[in-house]
Each structure stands twice: as structure tokens, then as C-alpha cells.
Amino acid sequence: MSPTITFGQSAAETIAGELGVTVTKDGYLLDENDEVIIPSGDDEPLTIEEFGGTGVGSRVFIKDNFNSVSEYVEEYRSEE
Numbered sequence: 001m002s003p004t005i006t007f008g009q010s011a012a013e014t015i016a017g018e019l020g021v022t023v024t025k026d027g028y029l030l031d032e033n034d035e036v037i038i039p040s041g042d043d044e045p046l047t048i049e050e051f052g053g054t055g056v057g058s059r060v061f062i063k064d065n066f067n068s069v070s071e072y073v074e075e076y077r078s079e080e
Contacts (some may be wrong), residue, residue: 012051019059023048029061039063041071 013023021037022030027047029037036045039052039061052064055076062068 009049012048015053016048016051019054031059037061039068040075041068 016023016029020032022034024030027049029046029048029051031037038044039046039050040055040063042063046061046063050063050065052062052068054061055072060072060076062072
């Protein structure tokens with residue numbers, strides 16, 4: 001079983017940095033190509049305040065809300 005890692009808002013920037021993600025002055029997350037990150041189940045760019053995590057072993061980003069988590073589970077985890 002894969003480990004589960006959870007973190008609070010105070011650690012979000014540290015976690016993002018460890019994933020190679022940068023945060024703009026406006027709070028948007030940028031990937032290693034300096035493109036805004038669009039989370040699972042959404043059409044809007046992800047901000048550091050909304051950052052809820054990533055999928056295990058992936059670069060799929062998840063907002064800290066039910067819709068994003070649900071979309072991630074349906075699309076990426078339901079086949080396991």
C-alpha cells in the first residue's frame with residue numbers, strides 16, 4: 001500500500017517546492033515549464049491556497065475541495 005501524506009496550509013509552499021513547482025507573486029502554481037497548473041476536475045489555474053496535493057506517483061494536482069478529489073478518484077484511481 002502506498003503511503004498517504006497530508007499537510008496543512010503552512011507546508012504547502014514547501015511541498016510545492018519539493019515537487020519542482022514555483023509560486024507566482026499572485027499565488028498561482030507553475031510547473032517546471034513555467035506554465036500554470038490546472039488541477040484535476042477544474043478549468044481554472046491552481047493557487048497555493050487551494051493546493052490540496054498530488055496523486056501518488058504522478059504529476060496530477062488536486063485542489064483541496066470535493067470536486068477535484070472526486071474527479072481524481074474517478075479518472076485515475078477507479079481502475080486499481
